[in-house]
Amino acid sequence: MEHSALALRIDGLTVRRGRNVAVRDLDLSLARGELVGLLGPSGSGKTTLMRSIVGVQRLESGTVTVLGQSAGSPPLRHRVGYVTQDVSVYSDLTVRENLSYFATVLGVGGAEIDRVVAATDLGGQLKQLAGSLSGGQVSRVSLAAALLGTPELLVLDEPTVGLDPVLRSELWGLFRELARGGVTLLVSSHVMDEATRCDRLLLMRDGEILADTTPRQLLADTGTSDAEEAFLVLIERHPGERTEERS
Amino acid sequence: MSIRRTFSTTGRVLRQISHDPRTVALLLVVPSLLIGLVAWLFSDTDVFEQVGPAMLALFPFIIMFLVTSIATLRERRSGTLERLLSMPLAKLEFILGYTFAFGLLAVLQASIAVAFAVWVCGLEIDGPLWLLLCVALADAVLGTTLGLFASAFARTEFQVVQFMPLIVFPQVLLGGIFLPREDMPDVLYAISDWLPLSHAIDALNAVAGDTEDAAYVGGKLLIIGAFALGAVILGAITLRRRTA
Ligand SMILES: Nc1ncnc2c1ncn2[C@@H]1O[C@H](COP(=O)(O)OP(=O)(O)OP(=O)(O)O)[C@@H](O)[C@H]1O
Numbered sequence: 001m002e003h004s005a006l007a008l009r010i011d012g013l014t015v016r017r018g019r020n021v022a023v024r025d026l027d028l029s030l031a032r033g034e035l036v037g038l039l040g041p042s043g044s045g046k047t048t049l050m051r052s053i054v055g056v057q058r059l060e061s062g063t064v065t066v067l068g069q070s071a072g073s074p075p076l077r078h079r080v081g082y083v084t085q086d087v088s089v090y091s092d093l094t095v096r097e098n099l100s101y102f103a104t105v106l107g108v109g110g111a112e113i114d115r116v117v118a119a120t121d122l123g124g125q126l127k128q129l130a131g132s133l134s135g136g137q138v139s140r141v142s143l144a145a146a147l148l149g150t151p152e153l154l155v156l157d158e159p160t161v162g163l164d165p166v167l168r169s170e171l172w173g174l175f176r177e178l179a180r181g182g183v184t185l186l187v188s189s190h191v192m193d194e195a196t197r198c199d200r201l202l203l204m205r206d207g208e209i210l211a212d213t214t215p216r217q218l219l220a221d222t223g224t225s226d227a228e229e230a231f232l233v234l235i236e237r238h239p240g241e242r243t244e245e246r247s
Numbered sequence: 248m249s250i251r252r253t254f255s256t257t258g259r260v261l262r263q264i265s266h267d268p269r270t271v272a273l274l275l276v277v278p279s280l281l282i283g284l285v286a287w288l289f290s291d292t293d294v295f296e297q298v299g300p301a302m303l304a305l306f307p308f309i310i311m312f313l314v315t316s317i318a319t320l321r322e323r324r325s326g327t328l329e330r331l332l333s334m335p336l337a338k339l340e341f342i343l344g345y346t347f348a349f350g351l352l353a354v355l356q357a358s359i360a361v362a363f364a365v366w367v368c369g370l371e372i373d374g375p376l377w378l379l380l381c382v383a384l385a386d387a388v389l390g391t392t393l394g395l396f397a398s399a400f401a402r403t404e405f406q407v408v409q410f411m412p413l414i415v416f417p418q419v420l421l422g423g424i425f426l427p428r429e430d431m432p433d434v435l436y437a438i439s440d441w442l443p444l445s446h447a448i449d450a451l452n453a454v455a456g457d458t459e460d461a462a463y464v465g466g467k468l469l470i471i472g473a474f475a476l477g478a479v480i481l482g483a484i485t486l487r488r489r490t491a
């Protein structure tokens with residue numbers, strides 16, 4: 001089957017949210033084991049695209065196929081991990097209680113909890129209430145929950161927000177390791193230097209994919225030396241009908 | 248349907264509440280305090296004997312409704328529901344998990360309220376006490392399930408609170424506390440027959456006065472149970488995996 005080699009295939013996806021068209025006639029394919037960065041200004045539709053992939057977004061038209069199956073279908077719920085943009089953990093539970101609940105829902109054992117705790121460096125916080133953690137710590141709990149059960153596709157919506165450079169770099173090391181093991185990762189971010197650690201970059205703008213490139217290609221095409229500058233050049237080259245301010 | 252996922256959801260909700268002892272305390276003692284207040288208010292009259300049984304239906308019902316609907320709304324707004332819905336958790340498992348958790352609290356709450364009303368406030372119960380407890384329990388569980396259902400339609404805390412006057416107050420007004428249901432205008436009587444709280448109050452009064460047999464009370468319990476079941480099913484149906 002042609003699809004089984006692909007982790008993700010999107011055809012003609014359009015999503016309307018309120019009055020806005022958040023995603024506009026979008027096509028996209030991801031191969032298995034790719035580490036893909038999703039960049040774009042605030043409001044460009046990154047979260048909406050990710051919600052469509054994990055199957056919690058109502059679609060206007062188009063198809064989303066994940067690992068050969070229709071997005072959001074029951075078997076996929078074991079195979080896709082999702083970190084939402086807001087840290088979706090229970091603030092009135094400890095880190096361990098959070099993870100063991102999600103582990104039970106996924107049907108994975110306690111060894112998995114130990115593994116993801118080690119991967120996200122949360123060993124010292126296990127007994128602490130999630131509500132009392134620092135911003136970076138709590139976003140790592142959210143990430144740890146998504147890593148439970150080693151999903152084949154990881155959809156991470158700004159997983160490194162609020163983390164210091166050392167931790168960020170460690171997490172990108174983890175993402176790379178996962179990709180090497182065959183996991184496909186789609187990671188959205190606002191931090192441009194993170195983009196250079198991806199295999200492939202998608203730049204979104206007003207619900208469309210403006211550029212589908214590699215970090216090296218992006219720099220070459222824009223004649224710039226760092227990702228941040230390259231991004232600005234690209235946005236300038238394709239003036240949208242509306243420009244939105246970054247908060 | 249997985250029992251394990253359902254009960255782990257129940258355990259998780261109870262664990263969340265156990266980290267908040269003040270809520271637990273309020274949940275368990277507030278209905279009793281209110282019943283005590285009513286008893287005190289009418290201490291020189293025989294009004295408490297008439298409305299006391301109904302109070303056992305009223306306060307646990309209202310409080311469980313509020314607490315449950317706010318708890319699930321919080322889940323919706325914190326993003327944890329979105330995470331759960333992208334995981335292998337069935338909607339019915341989620342709803343039942345909550346129902347059991349708050350149902351258990353409702354059991355404790357109703358038991359305390361009944362014990363307080365009978366032994367501290369001196370409410371006279373001519374019928375069997377266990378039957379009274381059963382009705383109070385069914386009623387508190389009904390409050391829980393209606394709260395779960397209502398929260399599906401609320402986007403904000405303010406809206407949830409608005410459901411009180413919309414869903415709860417009419418049932419209180421037409422339930423037969425202010426005016427015996429038989430004396431109501433025909434239309435209102437017919438409407439009140441379709442409200443679950445009316446049947447809970449009927450049943451409590453029947454047990455308190457020992458005016459009807461157990462089959463009558465059993466029938467009322469079935470009606471309350473049917474409403475609770477309906478609310479659970481509607482709650483699972485109206486919970487949407489995909490949202491706009
Ligand atoms: N619940 C909603 N109701 C109506 N419109 C929405 C809703 N959520 C998002 N939108 C709109 O959809 C568009 C895309 O939003 P989306 O959240 O996907 O952007 P984003 O790229 O993730 O932004 P950010 O970087 O700020 O997270 C925006 O114009 C936004 O205003």
Ligand SMILES: [Mg+2]
Pocket residue numbers: 046047048085157
């Ligand atoms: Mg977003």
